[in-house]
Amino acid sequence: MTTPTIGVLALQGAFARHGGVLRDLGAAVVDVRRPDDLHGLDGIILPGGESTTMSMLLESSELFDPLAEALDDGLAVFGTCAGLILLASEVIDGRDDQRCFGAIDLRVRRNAYGTQIQSFEADLVIDDLDGVFPAVFIRAPEVERAGAGVSVLARLDGDPVLCRSGRVLVASFHPELSHDGRLHRLFLDEVVTAGQ
Ligand code: GLN
Numbered sequence: 001m002t003t004p005t006i007g008v009l010a011l012q013g014a015f016a017r018h019g020g021v022l023r024d025l026g027a028a029v030v031d032v033r034r035p036d037d038l039h040g041l042d043g044i045i046l047p048g049g050e051s052t053t054m055s056m057l058l059e060s061s062e063l064f065d066p067l068a069e070a071l072d073d074g075l076a077v078f079g080t081c082a083g084l085i086l087l088a089s090e091v092i093d094g095r096d097d098q099r100c101f102g103a104i105d106l107r108v109r110r111n112a113y114g115t116q117i118q119s120f121e122a123d124l125v126i127d128d129l130d131g132v133f134p135a136v137f138i139r140a141p142e143v144e145r146a147g148a149g150v151s152v153l154a155r156l157d158g159d160p161v162l163c164r165s166g167r168v169l170v171a172s173f174h175p176e177l178s179h180d181g182r183l184h185r186l187f188l189d190e191v192v193t194a195g196q
Contacts, residue, residue, distance in 0.1 A: 004042040004191045007032040009067075011057040013049015013082060017176040021184045035066045043076035043191040046083030048138065048174050051110065052095045054082060064099060071103045076167040076194060078187040084170040085110060085141050092144065104168045105147025106160075112142030113172075122173075126154040126162060129182055135161065135173040143172060167194060 003026060008018045010031035019029040022045075030037055032044065044067075046054075058064040071077060071087075079087040086100055090107040094100075113120075116139055123132035133154070143160040146152055154162035161172045162183075167190065175183040 003028050004188055004195070005030060005040055006188070006191070007037060007041040007044040009044065009046050009054070009063075009083070011061060011063075012053050013047050014080075014174060014176065015045075015047040015049075018045045018047055018080075018184070021176050021181050022188070025181055025185055025188055027188055032063070034061060035063055038063075038066055038070055041070075041075060042195055043078070043187065044070075045187075046077060046079040046086050047176070048081030048083060051082040051085040051091075051100075052098050054086060055095075055098045055100070058086075059099070068101055071101055071168075074167055074194075076187070076191045077103065077169070078184075079168070079170045080176065081138065081140055081172060081174055084108065084143075084172055087168060087170055088141075089147070090145075104163065104165045104170055105150055106143050106163065106170070107145040108141040108143055108172075110141050111139050113137050113140040115139060122156055124154045124156065124161065126183075127151075128153075129186075133175075133180060133182065134178050135171070135175070136177045137173045140172045 088106040089102040092109040119138040152160040
């Protein structure tokens with residue numbers, strides 16, 4: 001695979017900047033809004049935003065089930081903030097009708113890092129990356145439990161904030177806002193390696 005094709009779920013939230021970062025790194029980008037948009041993808045990003053709204057829009061656009069199937073079939077995915085919530089197996093403080101993909105064995109608590117005005121930046125030490133990564137946390141979910149098969153790649157005050165399990169990568173922050181493409185690069189490397 002020379003140029004990976006990466007979908008960015010574009011129903012709601014902070015999807016636009018992901019596309020820019022991915023294009024700068026040489027990927028082809030597809031905004032995903034309908035089931036047909038899933039065809040031919042090598043990976044997909046579920047962005048930050050509002051997981052309850054995204055859950056509803058995934059249902060009304062009839063994307064939820066085909067995306068769940070693609071994830072089951074091993075489509076590589078990077079979920080950021082609300083995207084992490086959508087991929088988790090257990091969500092605390094969600095809406096009763098909120099659906100998640102259960103693609104990674106995590107228990108997460110929505111909005112645990114505070115409100116919008118309590119947003120903050122923190123320098124993270126990340127496995128396999130030199131130096132620090134300036135991570136932006138906006139109404140971020142806290143990972144309360146990570147299952148045995150989950151690798152924790154970075155922590156904040158002891159709690160996991162970047163995790164991987166198989167082809168699922170999740171961050172509780174917004175890497176697309178950091179002017180640092182290294183986590184998107186990490187994801188693309190995984191996509192390309194798996195496609196070889
Ligand atoms: N609190 C939001 C939610 O529950 C996530 C916030 C974000 O993605 N920045 O979906």
